[in-house]
Amino acid sequence: MSGQFPVRRVACTVLLLALPLIAEAQVGPAALPAAERPFGSLREQAVMQQDWLKQRLDRFLPALMRKHGVDMWVVPMREYNEDPVFSSITAPETFFARRRTIYVFSDKCAAAGTPSTPACVERIALGGTSQGGVFDARTSMKAVTAAVGGRQAELWGDEQWMALKQVIEERKPKVIAIDRSTSFAFSDGLSSGELQGMSAALGTAWTSRFRDAERLPLELIASRLPEEEAFFARMTTLVWQMTQTMFSEKVIVPGTTHTADLVWWWRQRTNDQGLGTWFQPSIEIQRKGVKSEELGQNPVIQPGDVLHCDVGITVARLNTDTQHNAYVLLPGETDAPAGLKKALANGNAMQDIALEETRPGRTGNEILASVRQRMKALGIDGTMYTHPIGMNGHGAGPLIGLWDYQDGVPDRGDARVIPSMWFSIELQATTPVPEWGGQPVRMAQEEDMVIGADGKARWALKRQDRLFLIPGKR
Numbered sequence: 001m002s003g004q005f006p007v008r009r010v011a012c013t014v015l016l017l018a019l020p021l022i023a024e025a026q027v028g029p030a031a032l033p034a035a036e037r038p039f040g041s042l043r044e045q046a047v048m049q050q051d052w053l054k055q056r057l058d059r060f061l062p063a064l065m066r067k068h069g070v071d072m073w074v075v076p077m078r079e080y081n082e083d084p085v086f087s088s089i090t091a092p093e094t095f096f097a098r099r100r101t102i103y104v105f106s107d108k109c110a111a112a113g114t115p116s117t118p119a120c121v122e123r124i125a126l127g128g129t130s131q132g133g134v135f136d137a138r139t140s141m142k143a144v145t146a147a148v149g150g151r152q153a154e155l156w157g158d159e160q161w162m163a164l165k166q167v168i169e170e171r172k173p174k175v176i177a178i179d180r181s182t183s184f185a186f187s188d189g190l191s192s193g194e195l196q197g198m199s200a201a202l203g204t205a206w207t208s209r210f211r212d213a214e215r216l217p218l219e220l221i222a223s224r225l226p227e228e229e230a231f232f233a234r235m236t237t238l239v240w241q242m243t244q245t246m247f248s249e250k251v252i253v254p255g256t257t258h259t260a261d262l263v264w265w266w267r268q269r270t271n272d273q274g275l276g277t278w279f280q281p282s283i284e285i286q287r288k289g290v291k292s293e294e295l296g297q298n299p300v301i302q303p304g305d306v307l308h309c310d311v312g313i314t315v316a317r318l319n320t321d322t323q324h325n326a327y328v329l330l331p332g333e334t335d336a337p338a339g340l341k342k343a344l345a346n347g348n349a350m351q352d353i354a355l356e357e358t359r360p361g362r363t364g365n366e367i368l369a370s371v372r373q374r375m376k377a378l379g380i381d382g383t384m385y386t387h388p389i390g391m392n393g394h395g396a397g398p399l400i401g402l403w404d405y406q407d408g409v410p411d412r413g414d415a416r417v418i419p420s421m422w423f424s425i426e427l428q429a430t431t432p433v434p435e436w437g438g439q440p441v442r443m444a445q446e447e448d449m450v451i452g453a454d455g456k457a458r459w460a461l462k463r464q465d466r467l468f469l470i471p472g473k474r
Contacts, residue, residue: 027251027261035272038238039231042274045316049092050132052225057089057134058118060223060420061105065121068216071110072173074164075217076102076194083179083189085217087317088391091131099156100194101128102164103135106171126163127155138163161201168206176206177213183411186396187217215415221396222388222421228318229450229460232422235315236448236461239322242269243309247326247468252301254328254472259283260298266311276314278393284308288436303330303472306340308444312393319393320460321424323446326468336467339433340441346380346429347443348465354386354400354425358417360455364398365413372406382429389424389448397421419455424448425463 039045065073077083077097089103102125109120125135140153155163168176180195181187199207224232245251246262246269266281285299286292286306301307307326312319325344327336335341350371357370364386371384383406388397398415400423401408428444448460 027253027257027265035269035274037274039234039274039315046092048227048231049316052228053089053091053132054134055225055227056220056223057121057123059225060220062107062116062118062121064216064219064223065105065107066110066116068177068213070175070177070211070213070216071107072168072171072175073105073177073213073216074102074198075104075179075189076100076160076164076198077189078191078194081191083217084186084392084396085179085189085221088221089131091129091134092317094129094131098128099154100160102126102160104164104167106167106173108171111174124167126160126167158197158201161197164198165202165206168202174209175211176209177216178210179217180212181214184214184218184396184415186221186392187212187214189217218396218415219418221391222418224390224420224422224450226453228390229452231316232318232320232448232450232460235313235318235320236322238273239311239313239320240461242266242313243311243322243324244468246309247307247324247470249471252328252470254301254303254305254470257301258298259285259301262309266309270313277312278314278319279312281309281311286441288439301328303328306441306467307470310444310446314393317391319389319391319395320448321387321389321393321426321446322448323426323444324464324468325443325445326470328470329472331472333472336469337433337435339431339435340467343429343431343433343441343443344445344465344467346382346431347427347445348463349378349380350375350382350384350427350429351425351445351447351463354384354427355449355457355459358386358400358423358425358449358451358457360417360419360421360451363414363416364400365408367398367417368401368406368408368413371400380429381431382427384427386426387424388421390422395422397423417451419451420453421451422448422460423451 075083078100079097082097104124106122107120108122109116123135125137130137140155140159179187179189246265251265262283263281270277285295288304305328310323312321327340353371353374357367368384375382383403384401385403386400388395398417399409399412424446426446428442430440430442432438433441447463449457450460451457
């Protein structure tokens with residue numbers, strides 16, 4: 001065994017030295033310039049996120065509890081089995097629940113019917129921390145015998161359920177909302193074990209007042225602040241810069257660069273800037289006279305190709321989702337063929353319709369029906385599969401179609417748009433291109449948009465109305 005070790009070590013060293021050459025040989029020499037931190041340090045981001053957390057709980061939660069007729073909302077969870085609402089109610093330094101944490105929100109003004117204000121809603125954490133001062137953190141009354149530097153014992157086990165029962169008995173809520181749903185994953189965070197333990201401790205007198213929270217967590221997760229909107233515009237600006245760089249001669253060498261090279265360029269560039277992503281990016285090619293299945297899994301990019309990307313970044317718990325398109329010029333060309341530009345324009349028309357039809361009070365299914373009716377009137381062949389975005393890539397709120405559900409999405413399409421909600425307007429238009437002998441070309445597009453507190457919809461930055469052009473030869 002010992003005699004084999006040097007051979008293995010040499011082999012591994014040779015392989016590691018070769019890896020950068022393998023990974024970078026297929027992209028241009030300026031593909032990965034030195035990266036900066038466009039959104040500041042993690043510490044700076046955390047200060048900003050903590051401010052957002054307090055504002056979000058002050059501004060949105062009291063009104064949502066009153067809107068949905070909830071005077072107490074109980075959200076218990078255990079470490080590594082967090083409720084989907086977790087990241088919307090916890091500090092940026094908190095990555096998981098602590099042992100068991102029970103978050104309690106109680107509207108003490110509800111019984112009197114007085115106007116709802118931030119001061120009306122008590123925020124109690126039974127276990128865990130105060131999350132930077134936004135919760136009243138309750139600890140155990142038990143003495144600590146171990147040498148732990150004077151720390152108070154943490155609530156644990158049945159003691160937590162008894163503490164919850166005491167909180168409930170003191171406040172006597174009429175409705176106790178719990179996160180249980182058959183329609184929305186974002187509203188279904190209460191595990192069966194936690195429900196069983198809580199029910200046994202509280203007894204029928206209080207469990208009879210349980211009511212599925214449904215739209216309360218859904219809309220809290222979806223609600224965004226004006227300050228977050230401004231930050232989102234900066235994120236979207238960076239995404240545009242990155243897609244334009246990726247779809248350029250700085251990165252692509254036609255005849256040499258593979259689609260997988262662009263996928264890993266995006267991943268590496270994202271990582272180098274201190275950013276994250278919530279899905280593996282993808283690059284697709286459409287080529288004149290060639291069926292998509294004939295291109296293979298990792299084709300080489302050639303002049304005349306239409307390129308498509310689906311990419312996203314994650315910063316400060318917020319996510320983007322973007323799809324852009326490019327064209328690789330043939331020798332002698334200075335612009336894309338008119339048929340390809342018309343195909344993109346059809347997608348733009350669908351984007352315009354979606355932006356106009358997405359407004360507060362409407363369900364996702366109502367919006368989908370309106371969009372499809374207007375598409376038909378314009379003679380556009382396409383599909384709409386738009387989703388909310390924000391704290392989650394596929395975010396909380398109404399779905400506006402799925403690629404394989406164009407007549408409406410049961411339950412999840414019946415949720416309603418609310419102010420201060422974001423969407424990724426995702427769709428595709430398929431158009432015959434004369435220059436390609438009538439071959440259909442699919443222009444899949446996706447741009448993030450925001451609905452402001454005033455209910456007006458706008459692009460987070462802008463939408464792509466021109467194909468990015470890549471020189472065919474260097």
